Amino acid sequence: MLDKLFSWSRTPSSTSTSGASAASADSTASLGREPVHLPDEIILQILSYFPEGEASQGTLWACCLLSRQWHNLAIAKLYAAPHLYGPNFDLFVKTVCPSLNAHIRKSDLAGLVRTLDMSKLAYQGSRATTARLLGRTKNGLEVYVAPQANWGINCLAALSKCTRLRSLDLSLVSEALSYRELSNTIQKMKDLRILKFPRSAAKRDADVYTRSHMHWPPNLEELTLSGDLFDFFHSDVQPLDGGTPNLPLKITRLAFQHSSLDGRMFNATLAELGSKLTFLKLYNLTCSDFDWPYPEGASTILHLCRNLNTLEIAVDLLTSNLIFSLEIEDDDDVLPIALEHQLKHLYIASPTRTGSFIEEELMNTHDLARAVDKNALPALRTVTIEVFFKAPSEWSTADLLLHRRLKRRARENDENPDAAGVRFAVLQAS
Structure with a gap:
């Protein structure tokens, strides 16, 4: 069908000498019909597929x-979402930025770019090129993913003018940025919904008591905290100047990854944001001692995040005391919070580099199957496990047991059992 539509929309070439074209022209002439012209709406509908x-x-x-x-x-x-990689990047730059000075030669194609994903670039271009691209595409840019290399302080000025951004991903940036510089960059991005911090070490202010608070975008819904979080914690979570916490009001999705994190910082952040969260991710936390200061242990997550729908957590942070009491060794060892929490999706990621828990404290699918039997996490329907990480050899049997029990739970609640069970995911490369 598409081939027919394409052929109808073409204007026959006057220089064509092929037999097929001549036969088509003769056929059209003999029928006395003009070539069919497709309305723009039809073509746009085709392109939408x-x-x-x-x-x-x-x-x-x-x-x-x-x-x-x-x-x-x-x-x-x-041009709305160009796929950029090594071989085509220079051509894209020459097309969108035909001259160094936009006043000399401007390309209208730059205004068509809505998503600029530079994550697949290694050492193509330069910092000046990155800043120039941001400057040319600023009027229409809605999604930006910064490259690991070729990013510098000079890019922040251009980035701050991209006021229509809805998603900003700086997680690959290796250049050290200060908390103040990041705050000044995003303060005019009123439409920003997603923000991912750089994973690099931050430049800290000399005077810890005169730290500036972050100018959070008013509509921010998803925040990924990475890198050095000292300024985030001491400026906005528990300010050293004794002020009130300054955190985004509409956050529903929060992630901690590629960061050094202790239990005090973690719990203080969840105490402020936890009641609003529907999604929480804990991955690749490089701290040496991830302690849980409350007696409930890892169940702090359930206590502070009562509306949590999805939890993504590294396997070596998933301890049994998320659900079970380690002080009771009988049939009543399920924590009360686990019997009522409405967590629906659990994603078990590959190990982090914490190494802070002994293997006997970690939870596996056998423990989860036992928890389902005791009606813990009554809304739990899917458990997704990342493959290619070390796990006890009996997990294959336990996986099947948990899979069947999750499906049975779905049937008992008149839900589609095909949407429940254990799933496997390829190891994420973040």
Whole structure:
């Protein structure tokens, strides 16, 4: 069908000498009909079926070559989210930034870019090139992922002018940024919904008692905390100046990853934000002692995050005292909070580098199956396990046992059992 639609929208070439083209022209002439012209709405509907991402880039490029009409309609979708990698980056820069000075030569294609993902770039370009790209695409840019290299302080000025951003990912940035610099960069991004901190070490202010608070975007919903969190904790969670906590009001998704974190900082943050959270992630925490200061241990997560729907946690942070009391060794060892909490999805990630718990304290799928039998976490429906990490050999049997019990729980609650059970995921590369 698409081939027919493409052929209908083409204007026959006057220089074509192929037999097929001549036969088609004769057939059209003999029938006395003009070539069918597709309305723009039909072409836009066709383009809407193309999936987002790299796979559609070649197809969209081919659509731009069909005719002027197809080019005018497909070019915006082609440049909305360009797939950038080593070989094509220089050509993209030359197209979007044909001159160093935008006043000398400007490209209208720069205004079409909505997503600028530079995460797959290694050492292509320079810091000046990154700043120039941000400057040219600022009017329409909504999603930005910064590169690991070729990012510097000069990029912050250009980034701060991208006021329409909805998602800002700085998690790959290796350049050290101060908390104040990051705050000044995002303070005008009123539409920002997702923010990921850089994982690099931060430049700290000389006077710890004159730290500036973060200018949080008013609509921020998802926050990933990485790198050095000293300033975040002492400026906004528990300010050293004795002021009130300054944290985003609409946060529902929170992640701690690639960071040094202790139990005091963790619990203080959850005490402020936990009641609003529906998603929490703990991954690749490089601290040497992740302590839980409360008697409930890891169940602090359940106590402070009563509305949590999804928990993603590294396997060596998933201790049995998330659900069970370590002080009771009988059939009544399930913690009261675990009997009522409505956690629905549990994602068990590969180990972090904490090494703070002994193996006997860690929870496995056999423990989870026992918890389901005791009606702990009554809303739990899926347990996703990252593959390629060390686990006890009996997990294969325990996985099957837990899988069946989760499906049985779904059937007992008149839910679709196909949506419940144990799943496996490829090891994430973050």
